[in-house]
Amino acid sequence: MSAIVIPRRLDVAAFDQIEIDQATVAPAATAPTQHILPNGIKIIAEQVPVDAVNLSIWVNVGSAVESNEINGMAHFLEHMVFKGSDRLGLGEFERAIESHGGNTNAATSQDYTHFYINVAPKDFAKLAPLQLDIVLKASIPDEEFQRERHVVLEEIRRSEDNPDRRIYRHISEMIYEQLPYRRPVLGLAEVVSTVTSEQMRSFHRKWYVPQNMTISVVGNLPVTEIIEVIANYFEGDAIADKPVAHTLAHTFTPERPFDAIVRREVIDPSLKQARLSMTWRVPGLVELSETYPLSILANILGSGRTSRMVQDLRENRRIVDRISVSNSAMRWQGTFQIFAKLNIEDVAIVEQIIREHILKLHETPVTDEELAKIRIQVSNRFVFGNESPRERAGIYGYYDRIVGSLELALNYPDLIKAITKEDIQAAVRRYLNPDAYGVLIVKSA
Numbered sequence: 001m002s003a004i005v006i007p008r009r010l011d012v013a014a015f016d017q018i019e020i021d022q023a024t025v026a027p028a029a030t031a032p033t034q035h036i037l038p039n040g041i042k043i044i045a046e047q048v049p050v051d052a053v054n055l056s057i058w059v060n061v062g063s064a065v066e067s068n069e070i071n072g073m074a075h076f077l078e079h080m081v082f083k084g085s086d087r088l089g090l091g092e093f094e095r096a097i098e099s100h101g102g103n104t105n106a107a108t109s110q111d112y113t114h115f116y117i118n119v120a121p122k123d124f125a126k127l128a129p130l131q132l133d134i135v136l137k138a139s140i141p142d143e144e145f146q147r148e149r150h151v152v153l154e155e156i157r158r159s160e161d162n163p164d165r166r167i168y169r170h171i172s173e174m175i176y177e178q179l180p181y182r183r184p185v186l187g188l189a190e191v192v193s194t195v196t197s198e199q200m201r202s203f204h205r206k207w208y209v210p211q212n213m214t215i216s217v218v219g220n221l222p223v224t225e226i227i228e229v230i231a232n233y234f235e236g237d238a239i240a241d242k243p244v245a246h247t248l249a250h251t252f253t254p255e256r257p258f259d260a261i262v263r264r265e266v267i268d269p270s271l272k273q274a275r276l277s278m279t280w281r282v283p284g285l286v287e288l289s290e291t292y293p294l295s296i297l298a299n300i301l302g303s304g305r306t307s308r309m310v311q312d313l314r315e316n317r318r319i320v321d322r323i324s325v326s327n328s329a330m331r332w333q334g335t336f337q338i339f340a341k342l343n344i345e346d347v348a349i350v351e352q353i354i355r356e357h358i359l360k361l362h363e364t365p366v367t368d369e370e371l372a373k374i375r376i377q378v379s380n381r382f383v384f385g386n387e388s389p390r391e392r393a394g395i396y397g398y399y400d401r402i403v404g405s406l407e408l409a410l411n412y413p414d415l416i417k418a419i420t421k422e423d424i425q426a427a428v429r430r431y432l433n434p435d436a437y438g439v440l441i442v443k444s445a
Contacts, residue, residue, distance in 0.1 A: 031410055032216075032396055033223045039234055041210035044396045044406065045226040046218045053124045053219025053226075054389035056116040057135050058397035061207035063185045064110045064331070065250045070195050072187015073203050075108040076152050080200065081115065082106075083144040085137040090144065093134050097127060104131070110181050111285075111331045112402050118390055121220045128217075129233045138204055145197040153193065156186045163270055167442055171277055171337075174264050174438045179252055179333055210234070216397035218389040252332040257281050258436040266442045273321065274344040275442040278354055282327065282334040282431045285403050292419050293427035294327040294336055299377075300370045300424075301325040301357070302338070309338070309357060317353075319346045331402065336432060344443050351439065358434040365421040378416050 032046035063074050084090050097104050102119035117131045159165045169184060176182035186192075217226045258281065283290035301308050302325025305315060313320045322341040328334060338354055399409035408415070 032218070032406070033227070034400075034406065035227050037210070037231055037234055039210045041230075041234065042214045042400060043227055043230055044214065044216040044393075044400060045223040046392065046396070047221060047223055047226075048218055048389060048392065049220060050389055051121065051220055052118055052389050053121050053217065053221055054116055054118050054393040055124070055128050055131055056114065056216045056390075056393040056397045057131065058214045058216070058401040059113040059115075059135070059208060060111075060212045060401050061113055062109045062111045063183060063187070064180045064252070065207070066180070066183075066187075068183070068191070070187075070191065070199055070203065071183050072152070072156075072185075072192045073195060073200060074113055075185055075187065076148070076192060076195070077138070077140075077200055077204060078106050078108045078113050078115075079148050079152060080140050080145060081134050081138045083141060083148065084139050085133045086139055087137075088130060088133055090141075093130050096130055100127060102127060108185055109330075110185060112398070114394070114397070116390065116393070124219070124221055124226070125229050128229050132215075132230070132233050136208060136210075138208070140197055140201050140204065142197050145200065149192065152186070153189055156184075156189050156192065159184070159186055163268060166268065167266075167275055167277070167440070170264065170266050170442070171279060171438075171440050174262065174440055175255070175279055175281060175335055176333065177255060179255060181330055181333060214397045214401035216393040216400070218393040218396070254284060254333045255281050257431065257433065258438055260436050262438045264438070264440050266440065267445060268442050269444055271442060271444045273341050274347055274444070275440075276340045276342060276347050276350060277438075277440040277442075278338045278351065279438045279440075280336045280432050280436075281438075282329075282336045284329045284333045285331045288329075288403060288408060289415075290427070291327060291329050291334055292416060293424040294334070294431065296371070296374050296416065296419055297361070297366070297424050297428065298325045298327040298336065299374050300366055309354070312357070313340070313350060313353060319343075319350060347441055347443075355434045358428070358432050361425065361428045361432070362434070365425045368421065371419075371421050371424075375417050378413050 032044050035043045035045065037043065061074055063071065066073050082093065084092065094104065097117055097119070100119060100123045102117055102123065104115070104117045106113070106115045108114075115131065115135055117127060119127045172182050172184075215230060217230070219226075282294055285291075299307070302310060302323060304310065307325075309323050309325060313323050320340045320342040324339050325337070326339070327336050340350055340354075342350055395409050396406060400406045403409075
């Protein structure tokens, strides 16, 4: 059921960290309907001619709001939500969903927790209340808490055995000196081993309240029916009387840009080739417009065989096996990262070549052809994008609850098309200093 979300990129192609293509919301006749119930819960609903319905619940809580003493609680709680509610026993929710041919899943990140179900339209009125029930009224039984703790600890162990996860953690600890993004979403084994079920119930009571959630529903049902089903669940329910947890109860200050080159080296005997990561601190989702030029640039530099760095370092010079460029953004901080897989003897020269690419961007704007290519990609993805209710509901909920504006999702292609090459060069000069960034080198010995 559970998934951990590791932010990897925020670009014109995709939010990899939420498996949502932010440029592929195909045109709709009208914008989705937004409705707020008396208890404060936000509903976003849209009818599309696809014989399925997705209900997504976005909870504005992730590992960033945890204290060190309960690091991993948001993810652990995501597991426990599926253990039942006051009226649903262990396994009843999954059996109900699966017996009707539906499916369900969830994910936890630094900034949010996300639950969803995919069901047939005829089953929505019956199954949607079950999804709401386990999320809002999770029972968190003591016996299952102890049993699931072992599952989470095993997940932590597997994560520590994964080279990519280890590299990501090393990068996070280098980039984030103060922000809680430096901590693992899964938490540390020694912390997860000691948290209590009562601590989890307290965490759930604080954060899992209607005012801290967005429910997005997309599928082949009238919008009025969708809203009515959800409203009926809450009508006369005591959960409406829960105390309000303010949407942004925790406010963090972004890390200052590096003022020099900060180097870290790690030895990982499990790797056959070295890894080179060069990372700059850049704006996060709270400054979303500032991310657009960097997102376009990431595609120009490292998306596809004809991109600048892939052409130069892999295709022509043949000194890297793989190179990628990404612009990732969490709420309070973003990272612009260039990542290469290469032989250890080539690390120094590859780093220097990358610095030269960045310096060139300071001096000379990207070309009209490069910018036009990205604009065409965005337009094509927008026009010919998928019609999946899951992805549409996901992007609506994510933008409303986590980014803070649904309109930014609906207007995304136009916002990208408005970016000029001068905007990109200004962003390079402001955020990508060729003499100040974080470097992580991972080698086998």
